[in-house]
């Protein structure tokens with residue numbers, strides 16, 4: 001389909017009609033030069049004509065840039081500007097977000113040490129930290145799998161275990177790739193950490209809390225008061241990461257999102273007893 005914007009080098013002058021060049025139909029202007037063999041002074045005159053110049057001056061800069069590129073401006077400079085502008089805008093937006101993130105995280109790190117304004121709440125925050133740690137969750141899921149005497153219970157526990165292992169793996173990969181340092185006010189006194197846990201993005205506790213929260217609500221916890229507790233626990237684990245000074249706010253927000261998506265992944269890869277028997281049969 002012919003595109004008037006791409007093929008018609010003149011803007012706003014004359015009525016476009018269909019013409020044919022090299023067997024392809026394209027829009028042609030009756031009053032403006034169209035082919036590349038036109039003398040350069042004719043092309044330049046489009047911009048130097050006073051009426052056109054006034055119209056162009058009233059256009060927005062973005063539109064002017066767009067029109068310049070569609071006319072195939074000789075130097076290609078406007079196109080380059082357009083390409084450069086977007087990444088720099090994005091960079092400014094990202095650095096502003098990061099600055100707000102650092103400032104807010106520092107202000108919220110009120111339990112980062114005993115001398116901090118909420119330092120007395122630090123032991124409680126560290127207790128909450130343990131409830132979101134990988135080891136109790138992995139050990140608990142493995143124990144329940146071992147103890148479960150129903151096929152349905154075993155299936156659920158097996159998938160929880162698989163999800164928890166997947167979570168540890170994915171978080172380690174993202175941390176190793178992003179390599180964002182933990183906040184300067186953090187004291188690295190966590191128990192049982194991997195080397196990647198010196199990095200902060202994303203918060204492994206937040207991914208686990210979001211994943212386990214969704215998993216519990218979908219498969220294990222039905223009573224309304226307990227469901228509320230699960231939601232509260234998820235939120236408190238995330239909040240405690242920032243209050244303890246372990247993470248910036250964006251680490252936790254991204255961690256929640258990642259854990260939420262990890263649950264979708266586990267649902268997609270859900271291991272049924274039949275799949276499991278097949279897998280075990282292949283191993284034996």
Ligand SMILES: CC(C)=CCC/C(C)=C/COP(=O)(O)O
Pocket residue numbers: 133134135138168190191192193194197199200202203204205206241246
């Ligand atoms: C040892 C195992 C199985 C998991 C490590 C758990 C851990 C220490 C994660 C770090 O969490 P944050 O990124 O929220 O600090």
